[in-house]
Amino acid sequence: MVTQRVDHKWGMVVDLDRCTGCQACVVACQSENNLPINTKDLFLQRRAYEWIRIERYWEGEFPDVKARFIPILCQHCENAPCEPVCPVFATYHNDEGLNVQIYNRCVGTRYCANNCPYQVRFFNYWEPVWPERLRNHLNPDVTVRSRGIMEKCSFCVQRIRRAEVTVERRERSNLDYATMKKRNFLPACVSACPTNALNFADQADVSGPVKEYFDDVNEHPHGEAHDRKTRGYRLLEEMGTKPNVIYLKKVDPFPLRKGVSHGS
Amino acid sequence: MRPSAKMLTLGLVGLTVTVVVGFLIAVLLISWFSNPPFGLGNAPPQPVAFPHTVHAGSTADGGMGIQCEFCHRNVTQGDAATVPAVEQCLFCHKTIGGTEDSAKAEIAKVRQSFEENDPINWERVHRLPDHVRFIHEAHIRFFTDPGQPTRTGINGESIGQPLTVPETCSVCHGDVASMTEVQPKQGQSLKMGTCLDCHRNNNVATDCTVCHK
Known part of the structure; x- marks a missing residue:
């Protein structure tokens, strides 16, 4: 029997204490999702983009200086500001907590990118081109976006769909965290992360690494953050967008001397 | 009464607009209801008549x-x-050579393709x-x-x-x-x-x- 679809709600936890800023996630994402190569030209035009990017901050003044990294990807907000402004419903929220972009429906008004507080939506100003030697590298499970449409992180929805077809419906077993990890159904950035700073699972999966953080953050909404048992927080939490990505604060055993930090 | 030059021009313009708009509507209707449109729906010629x-x-x-x-x-x-790969055609066509001349010629192409390690470039239909x-x-x-x-x-x-x-x-x-x-x-x-x-x-x-x- 074809089992009915299990209702998932996906979530990601980014442990900033573990992130070393190595950018493996960025490379994995570029190759998994058919992103064009960010050349110097594109950078100078300010039209280079990465679906997941590592933002780097400096803390303190030389020589007491520390580098801080934070990976920023689409937050898959529950109350996404990008969704209601789309005039053609090319972006919507699906049952699994994913903020979905349907490429062939998009007409490129760029309202969504202007309304996104996290700056994770990108517009294709040019037709993507790849060098001749990369002709056969494209992932067949992901569309190559043409010029004039918006794109963004999809939580590697193609891998989730592949997982559902192969595991839930063919092998008739549940899609738990162990299966996803073992069979490489996690998003490309998560499977590429060498320090396990990125974690991805169903938010209700007791065997997964994200449940405890989502439970804690949901239980203690913004404004009483000091009550939280874990280090979890959401980006721009005061805006009420309710992202499905949670960040864990960095634990600094050797903080900078007081007065040194200029709070960059 | 003979129509003036102005009326003639107006009539011609109206006629042209009607024809152009009618043509456009016809094109749109045909494109929408026939799939694929304009006789593009014929089977593409294949390298081997299968x-x-x-x-x-x-x-x-x-x-x-x-x-x-x-x-x-x-x-x-x-x-x-x-x-399938040409090899799979040869499962049968190693021994089955066809009876009619036309069939023999087509099967010979398949065998030749196998012997020369040169895959058949089938045209995609769907x-x-x-x-x-x-x-x-x-x-x-x-x-x-x-x-x-x-x-x-x-x-x-x-x-x-x-x-x-x-x-x-x-x-x-x-x-x-x-x-x-x-x-x-x-x-x-x-x-x-x-x-x-x-x-x-x-x-x-x-x-x-x-x-x-």
Whole structure:
């Protein structure tokens, strides 16, 4: 029997204490999702983009200086500001907590990118081109976006769909965290992360690494953050967008001397 | 009264506009209702004239009655149905050389291709847009699974017994076994509405990301 679809709600936890800023996630994402190569030209035009990017901050003044990294990807907000402004419903929220972009429906008004507080939506100003030697590298499970449409992180929805077809419906077993990890159904950035700073699972999966953080953050909404048992927080939490990505604060055993930090 | 030059000009302009607009409307209507439009729906010329009637047609009609999945091997295992390698043609055509001269010539092409390690460049007939994810295996599994309580055809007709694999294929592709050349205009138009109707009839997922990638 074809089992009915299990209702998932996906979530990601980014442990900033573990992130070393190595950018493996960025490379994995570029190759998994058919992103064009960010050349110097594109950078100078300010039209280079990465679906997941590592933002780097400096803390303190030389020589007491520390580098801080934070990976920023689409937050898959529950109350996404990008969704209601789309005039053609090319972006919507699906049952699994994913903020979905349907490429062939998009007409490129760029309202969504202007309304996104996290700056994770990108517009294709040019037709993507790849060098001749990369002709056969494209992932067949992901569309190559043409010029004039918006794109963004999809939580590697193609891998989730592949997982559902192969595991839930063919092998008739549940899609738990162990299966996803073992069979490489996690998003490309998560499977590429060498320090396990990125974690991805169903938010209700007791065997997964994200449940405890989502439970804690949901239980203690913004404004009483000091009550939280874990280090979890959401980006721009005061805006009420309710992202499905949670960040864990960095634990600094050797903080900078007081007065040194200029709070960059 | 003779029409003035001004009226003549106006009349000509009106006539031209009517003709142009009418032409545009006709083009749009034809494009929408005929799929594919303007005679583009003819079968493309293939490097080897492969008759599905002979291979897949029933034995009563002089065919071999080979099941679809015998040649399109990946259809029950993966996304694409796949066209078999030349080697697989030679399973039979090593010994079967054909009786008529025309058939002999075509089979000779296949053998030559095998001996020269030069694959046959079949022309693709059915083509889905680049942004559509279609998994043949999942659909065949649904219609052939005896454990599935109900299944409904594309037009809403109830299908009681589980189908065989060739029957499942013909739900969308039409009766390929009776086609000498596989026609692009097949059983179903394969527009998005067709997919959605069938998904709704069978109460399976209709989230955009199920098909759109």
